[in-house]
Amino acid sequence: MFLIFLIPIVGLALAFLINKMFPKAQFRGYDLLPFFFIYACHLITLNQKRPEFLPYGFFVFFILVIIIAITEAIKNKNLSISKTFRKIWDYLTVNTIFWYLGLLFMMI
Numbered sequence: 001m002f003l004i005f006l007i008p009i010v011g012l013a014l015a016f017l018i019n020k021m022f023p024k025a026q027f028r029g030y031d032l033l034p035f036f037f038i039y040a041c042h043l044i045t046l047n048q049k050r051p052e053f054l055p056y057g058f059f060v061f062f063i064l065v066i067i068i069a070i071t072e073a074i075k076n077k078n079l080s081i082s083k084t085f086r087k088i089w090d091y092l093t094v095n096t097i098f099w100y101l102g103l104l105f106m107m108i
Contacts, residue, residue: 004043008100011036030093037096044103094098 014036015029031093045052065088072084 001047004040004047004104006039007036007043008033031089034089034092036097037100039096041096041100041103044100044107048107057095057099064091 011033015032018027018029018032042052042054045054068087068091069084072087
């Protein structure tokens, strides 16, 4: 139970530390957050003894990724892979944070 709260706090602290150490880097500290939040979500579902919906969540996420890639390809004829990957990874970060908060709310 303690790890459910500790792992995201460690991830946030590490992200803050990376941002302070490398302020002008292309790699930002919060790019590491999905790894911490996904594991915390896994621990919450194990603690509640409920079925885990991580595969379904990733399936929905990749459907959204395909939609974003198609819309970007339609808007811009030259599709930049690095910009698209950055946007997809940012969506994954936000998705895992909301997923974690939702599971915490369900736990209460």
